[in-house]
Amino acid sequence: MDIISETDDDGVRARRFDLRVGEEVVPGMHWLPVGATGAHPTVCIGHGGFQHKRYGNVPELAIQFVQNLGVGVVALDAPRHGDRIVDPEAAKKARDEAVAAVGKGGRRGLDPKVVAAMARRTQQHVDEWRSLLDALQADERWAAGPFGWWGVSMGTTHGLPLVAQDDRIAAAVFGLNALVPGDDEQAARAASITVPVLFLNQSDDELMTRNAALALWDAFGSSEKTMHINPGGHVQVPRFERDASEAFFRRHLISRP
């Protein structure tokens, strides 16, 4: 982790860093309590599609967790997102195409080559997250974890394989995602996850049915898994679910037996 800049505000230190993973330079953020000397847990926030590490709910949630839980929070730009966008015009075109494809029935409306490329980028990003955990563990303050995952929508697309592959994640908030009938790979991935899960589901989500989201929740292997359903569309998760996420991490990362 190369620290690019560092600012302190309202008890929260925000560090902009670059993480080198093979050929890639992955830009990220690390928020932590100013003056924290002892070990503390770290929450990983995976941003949504077409969002990035310093956008809207990511820094707001990060600052809330740092201030109220005393944890550290990290976020990375996903491939083709945030500071990794090299061609803004191409990014805008890709976004418009994806939105149009979703309108025609989600991934079923996408070229199989596009779907395969998305899967490759997902695994690439999972590897980047695992490299970040390695880098964090080089510092004794964060080495012991525990680590949490918070990521809805595309943040769940990335978080599911990460949590399935890496047992350093002790508790995960997922949501705004679904299990498509016949996607046995996704079902097996969810079944292999046994850590506590909080799942945020929007009843009127334009991108999936409530039942498809319930099917994903059903598939988790966790003995503790809670689904919160609220009315409204994909981007209308109520603010109070941030407090529910905070209470979930307090229970699993802070007050552990």
Place this chain on the structure above:
Amino acid sequence: MDIISETDDDGVRARRFDLRVGEEVVPGMHWLPVGATGAHPTVCIGHGGFQHKRYGNVPELAIQFVQNLGVGVVALDAPRHGDRIVDPEAAKKARDEAVAAVGKGGRRGLDPKVVAAMARRTQQHVDEWRSLLDALQADERWAAGPFGWWGVSMGTTHGLPLVAQDDRIAAAVFGLNALVPGDDEQAARAASITVPVLFLNQSDDELMTRNAALALWDAFGSSEKTMHINPGGHVQVPRFERDASEAFFRRHLISRP
């Protein structure tokens, strides 16, 4: 409210009272902060079937709310429950018959006369709750409210018509209950409820399907309504949902804008 006894323990005053409603004497409990002088909100807890005002989760939840929220909490014995049981043998027989009937398909397995008698007792108990609110409002500490409702299973059977009929209830926790297809009366009752609702649903509830519980949640007229689904059976609601209920009442009864 005739106060029968009063004890202080761990910052909580527990008052056993009798409420006279027509010919009936309704036994109840009132928990409040020891030494509370100012006005404070009151949460009404409706117990489940075959439980009562001083059983298990009712006093535990009451003490948690009093200690952590600084509110008062009241509970009543429903007709044929708790201290209102005059013939323990008959009560046991009724319980066994109800359990057997549920095993045969719920109310559909019950004699229509029995169903009609249950509906009369429900309305009787709603009237008793409304009388209790009247009695509480005779004391300026509780006159202004706001009042909350917490009641799952039979506590929702009683709470739905109460909240629909009485606009003094500002926020309600329901759960472990369902909308049976064709029950237009229940659907209309739910639709008339517009206060914030938290609904606790168990995914493996032996007494109803998850979809029937979702149908009840769908029917609420509230713009803020959240369903929490956990794995497990009817009596296996996780303890942490008590904290979720506390956070819900904190938001709606304490931190009101």
